Amino acid sequence: MSEARSAGAGEGPLAGKRVMVPETRELEVLARMLERHGAEALRCPLVAIVDAPDPAPVEAWLRRFVATPPDDLILLTGEGLSRLLGLAQRAGIEAEFRAALAGVRRITRGPKPQARLRSIGLGSDLAAAEPTTAGVIASLAAEDLRGRRVGVQLYPDNPNHALLDFLRGAGAEPDPVLPYAYATREDDARVLAMLEEMAAGRIDLAVFTSTPQVRRLSGLATPERLREAFAQTRLAAVGPLVGEALEAAGGRVAVMPAESFHMKPMVNAILSAMGAPPDVRA
Structure with a gap:
């Protein structure tokens, strides 16, 4: 699994939370938004374009x-x-x-x-x-x-x-x-290691932003192992298509923006789920 870059983490409503970010196109943007609120962002890009x-x-x-x-x-x-x-x-x-x-x-x-x-x-x-x-x-x-x-x-x-x-x-x-x-981005062993972390309950939230990310996991893990990992990890989806893919793979979406399915509403939906006010800068 990609190492977290925790600079700036530790303070804010997400302090102490380990958040897996499998984003590709805007990985750093999303990870830094989460880190600004105290999260430890675990970068694990699953696909490349x-x-x-x-x-x-x-x-x-x-x-x-x-x-x-x-x-x-x-x-x-x-x-x-x-x-x-x-x-x-x-x-x-x-x-x-x-x-x-x-x-x-x-x-x-x-x-x-x-x-x-x-x-x-x-x-x-x-x-x-x-x-x-x-x-x-x-x-x-x-x-x-x-x-x-x-x-x-x-x-x-x-x-x-x-x-x-x-x-x-x-x-x-x-x-x-x-x-x-x-194209696949991370090697299979590192992706499977990330799934082990999820199944062990050591990741608080996994944020999915595209259906290919879900398909990559589904192609590597058995359905049973994937459901176990999803059951132990809170799942966030950027929009309904990603949410449907997660549900089809055996997950249950806990966090999703009500509308405007992109990064800023995604971060604010996560903050709302944690009982924190929205970030107008996100």
């Missing part, structure tokens, strides 16, 4: 997007847009991609793609009421999509047949792209 192993289909999608922009673009993750921008830059067509992106209707699932759009001076034209695939479908259900070409940014381990089938059924022509992949 890498570019698509074969960039050719992604570059072809980008060039198609630039040459004949779709009517709509559905962005499911902020990471996906970042990867598309990165590959467009390496292909020498970033300016053209950004210009085309500004001219299409941008549909987002959740706060991260919205934030990434804002970082390049754009906004979301239609934000799903719920940050899920079902939320995107519900937001589009009343729209007339007949004859519309719709770019769909997918994410790993989820071909999202539900969304693509909905679009086709509504008369649209979806054009999906998968710009990144997940």
Whole structure:
């Protein structure tokens, strides 16, 4: 298991609490938020994000997007847009991609793609009421999509047949792209050691922020051992999709933000569960 960096830990509502953080994209951000409230943050990143192993289909999608922009673009993750921008830059067509992106209707699932759009001076034209695939479908259900070409940014381990089938059924022509992949980060022995710590009751809280983290654990441990580890550890989920994955793996979610499923509400939900006031700086 990754060693904790406990500088600043020891004071605050989370003092004395050992919190396992398997976050990858924003591990340090989340860990430092928790440490600021006294927690001992145990860093154990379970997955890493890498570019698509074969960039050719992604570059072809980008060039198609630039040459004949779709009517709509559905962005499911902020990471996906970042990867598309990165590959467009390496292909020498970033300016053209950004210009085309500004001219299409941008549909987002959740706060991260919205934030990434804002970082390049754009906004979301239609934000799903719920940050899920079902939320995107519900937001589009009343729209007339007949004859519309719709770019769909997918994410790993989820071909999202539900969304693509909905679009086709509504008369649209979806054009999906998968710009990144997940790779394992920590070696199996260290992950199993972390599970032993959980099963022994030596970790007070495990904070899960993505479904691939749960799948990594499920792929390494027996269902019985995983349920034992979950039974001895309080579990926090950043949102309903992660919560459902934990429940399916035999866990019971004790902490989850009521809305706005990202880091700041996650930390405040943890503080609330501990009976502490929210941190406006989190």
